[in-house]
Amino acid sequence: MANSKQARKRARQSEGRRVLKASQRSMVRTYIKRVLKAIEGGDHAEAMTTFQKAQPIIDRMADKDVLSKRKAARLKSRLNKRIKALAA
Template sequence: MAHHKSAIKRIKQNAKKNARNRHVSSTLKTYIKRVREAVEAKNKEAAVAALNAAIPVIDKTASKGVIHASTASRNVSRLTKLVNTLG
């Protein structure tokens, strides 16, 4: 266990940030999963709606620093491509 006051504070801050990042990351995965499930069900309307809901969540996750900007861009690109396969 840490003995310095600054080290104790750092541990508390890291725990708080970890909990917040875990929540944001989990929410992101759920939105991505909804898009993929709608595509698997071949439901274009639901897939487009899920994609439109997922894109802002992906961008916000990147802006918070939970995922890298390139990862966010790649996710949006791949999901859009996937939804467009439904024609």
């Protein structure tokens, strides 16, 4: 347990951040699952629209350090690659 006043405050702040980031991470995963479901459905148009909705969310979470920028780029690249494979 934190002993000093500032350590208690830091513990409160970090707990608040942890809860918020967990929620945001969950939201990103939901958007990714929607894209994957559309890809598995085989519908290129649906996959493309869900990917276009997910893309700014992924970018925003990378800016907020919920995801690393590299992981966000990797996710978008892999999803886009799978969508392009549908069209071919």
